[in-house]
Amino acid sequence: MSIQKFIKPFIFLGLIVNLSQAQEKVNYKFDFGTGKVAKGYTPILPTDVYGKEKGYGFDFDSKVEGVDYDGKNFLTSDLVKSDKPFYFSVAVPEGNYKMTVTLGDSKGPALSTVKAESRRLMLENVKTTAGQSLTKTFIVNVKDKHIAGGQLVSLKPRELTKLDWDDKLTLEFDHQTALQALEIRKVEDQVTVFLAGNSTVVNQDDEPWASWGQMIPRFFKPGVAIANHAESGLTLGSFLGSKRLTKILSIMKPGDYLFIEFGHNDQKDKGPNDGAYKLYTERLKIFISEVKKKGGIPVVVTSTSRRSFGPDGKIVNSLGDFPDAARKVAAEEKVALIDLNTMTSTLFNALGEEPSKKAFVHYPANSYPGQDKALADNTHFNPYGAYEIAQCIILGIKEQKLAIAKYLVDDLPKFDPAKPDNPADWHWPESPKSSVVKPDGN
Structure with a gap:
């Protein structure tokens, strides 16, 4: 069975080069602060606001302070900082970018968490002591909706305002x-790991919502780029229909990966051919087949468990036959399986019925601006829950002996879903933007 059964076929018209993009600058070196500028670097003052003509600068009304200690090392003797999270954006075309940040303050300690685009976690709690400068490197994937041959990814209205889909690369500093x-x-030269999934995988823009796909970049050093093409509310069928798989295949290189996690929303499809062992199975096999044709490596991921505790105080399966169907497809197609459904059930059982709310969007009224009612969602995760589930994925990568395991960070936390991190000990600097609107999805 081919992909054409589920999406309209298209004729490849050849690669159309966008000359304006081709001429865009893709390499930059910025020196922040009000002091002398290091050789070969572009100075960035607190007043440098992002504009399309210049193509870089502080964004989204960020207010920063410039500091100059007048030292001999022009690069590290000045800096910028703020008492609020701040954003810096650069206009770049689609691709993978190696980001090298230099952090530190000559006169005092600092602690930095860095996110990219739609709150993707890149660096977590990087500490520097007074007088210490520390250089950290990570990879950010930038994507757009254009597909070779003149097609476009069909974006949802909410995606039109997401940082993931705009025309620039944005970093958020706490x-x-x-x-x-x-x-x-x-x-x-990066191995690109593409993610296909729903609201449990997507990069969520707004606090307090989060998904494992936006946490997983933190666990990889350069060598791997995470390209998250998931979106809330999608099924295997709507992912195909909105041309998201077509987009991925158009830029996939041999040796790249596609992690595939669906099921929550597929349960809602009630047509005569819908069901775990019917269209869900058939479509999952299409994803696998098409990726293999490109020389890519498909990885099947079973759906995250919902917070669905039974009378005995243990998680019960609320996803029907979909996790089992995914397991069977992976076995039949001889591809790697990460059994996230089993691991998250273990995780939530270990936390316990009431404490497990700390992993989901459960917040009393007035926790966030405009929130006049309590939030109680047993499907969608908060940042702590998303972080724990990302560690489940990392555990699965190691257990399946996937080649990308060699790119895991050297300071990889020890993790066992039966012994989750204490949410009280986990630190997440919240981003400025929040929403009380529940993401699409079941």
Whole structure:
């Protein structure tokens, strides 16, 4: 069975080069602060606001302070900082970018968490002591909706305002960051791990919502780029119909990966051929087949468990036959399986019925602006829950002995879903933007 059964076929018209994009600058070196500028670097003052003509600058009304200690090292003797999270954006075309940040303050300690685009976690709690400058490198994937041959990904209205789909690369620095320098370089040598899924996978823009796909970049060093193409509310069928798989296949290289997690919303499809062992199975096999044709490596991921506790105080399966169907497809197609459904059931059982609310969007009224009612969602995760589930994925990568395991960070936390991290000990600097609107999805 072919992909054409589920989406309209298209004739490949050849690669159309966008000359304006081709001429865009893709390498930058920025020196932040009000002091002397290091050789070869572009100075960035607190007044440098992002504009399309210039193509870089502080974004979204960020207010920063410039500091200059007048030291001999021009790159590290000045910096910018703020008492609130701040954003810096650069206009770049689609691709993978190696980001090198220099952090630290000559006169005091600093602590930095760095996110990219739609709150993707890149660096977590990077500490520097007074007088210490620390350089960290990570990879950010930038995507757009254009597909070779003149097609477009069909975006939902909410995606039109997401940082993931705009025409620039944006970094978010938390309010304790002391930023000295930033280098950006487009790279072609990364293994790209594409993510296909729903609201449990997507990069969520707004607090307090989060998904595992936006946490997983934190666990990889350069060598792997995470390209998250998931979106809330999608099924295997609507992912195909909105041309998201077509988009992925158009830029996938041999040796790249596609992680596939669906099921929550597929349960709602009630046509005569719908069901775990019918269209869900057939479509999942199409994803696998098409990726293999490109020389890619498909990985089947069973759906995250919902917070669905039974009378005995243990998680009960609320996903019907869909996790089992995914397991069977992976076995039949001889591809790697990450049994996230089993691991998250273990995780939520270990937390317990009431404490497990700490992993989901359960918040009393007035926790966020405009929230006049309590939030109580047993499907969608908060940042802590998303982080724990991302660690389940990392555990699955190691257990399946996937080649990308060699790119896991050296300081990889020890993790066992039966012994989750204490949410009281986990630190997440919240982003400024929040929403009380529940993401699409079941």
